[in-house]
């Protein structure tokens with residue numbers, strides 16, 4: 001058994017989610033409110049370590065009024081335990097689980113385990129299937145995956161994403177090194193991820209598309 005996973009992201013009209021090494025706000029305030037309403041419905045929010053390093057997000061519900069107890073558990077996929085010990089995602093607003101691999105240096109883990117739970121899955125990079133199984137057993141049955149593009153690809157590759165919700169902000173970023181919605185090594189055309197369109201919603205100047213993942 002594995003948790004239900006919704007991948008939620010915002011991209012520009014040209015499919016970018018950030019420049020090479022800095023973040024930007026892509027969608028408008030109304031979409032951010034939608035995302036924070038969504039966070040309320042999930043057991044956990046999950047991101048990759050580079051998103052923590054570049055964006056330093058809190059990953060809490062703070063765009064709408066909500067008691068602290070409504071904050072989902074925060075999960076970071078971080079093979080080597082590189083999460084900075086002063087990262088906002090380690091603040092007291094919610095519980096945090098960092099998923100590392102056996103490769104994580106002990107000295108990194110000693111710093112982090114004072115502030116969060118550590119789960120070891122995999123030898124080199126985090127084994128995402130094993131991570132999902134262990135999280136399910138811990139009672140985490142739904143996850144809102146919030147990027148970045150490398151983790152998004154791996155989660156698709158492992159067949160772990162059930163639904164996609166993508167907000168297209170009315171901006172164009174360009175740049176061949178900018179991050180796209182899904183990067184990684186990519187799929188062969190015959191193996192690309194097939195989606196079923198469920199809904200189209202206009203929110204101010206943005207469009208939110210919702211899909212089921214078919215394979």
Ligand SMILES: NC(=O)c1ccc[n+]([C@@H]2O[C@H](COP(=O)([O-])OP(=O)(O)OC[C@H]3O[C@@H](n4cnc5c(N)ncnc54)[C@H](OP(=O)(O)O)[C@@H]3O)[C@@H](O)[C@H]2O)c1
Pocket residue numbers: 008009010011016017018019020021022023024026047048049050051052054055077078079080082125126127128146147148149150151152154155179183
């Ligand atoms: N617009 C949006 O909605 C949005 C949302 C989120 C992020 N972003 C942007 O995305 C950028 C970060 O994306 P990113 O692609 O660089 O990084 P990322 O997906 O956030 O993190 C990738 C890292 O996760 C770790 N990881 C561990 N196990 C993994 C596995 N099995 N598969 C994949 N990754 C694994 C790897 O580092 P280790 O090997 O060291 O563990 C890998 O380099 C930032 O610029 C951020 O601003 C945008």
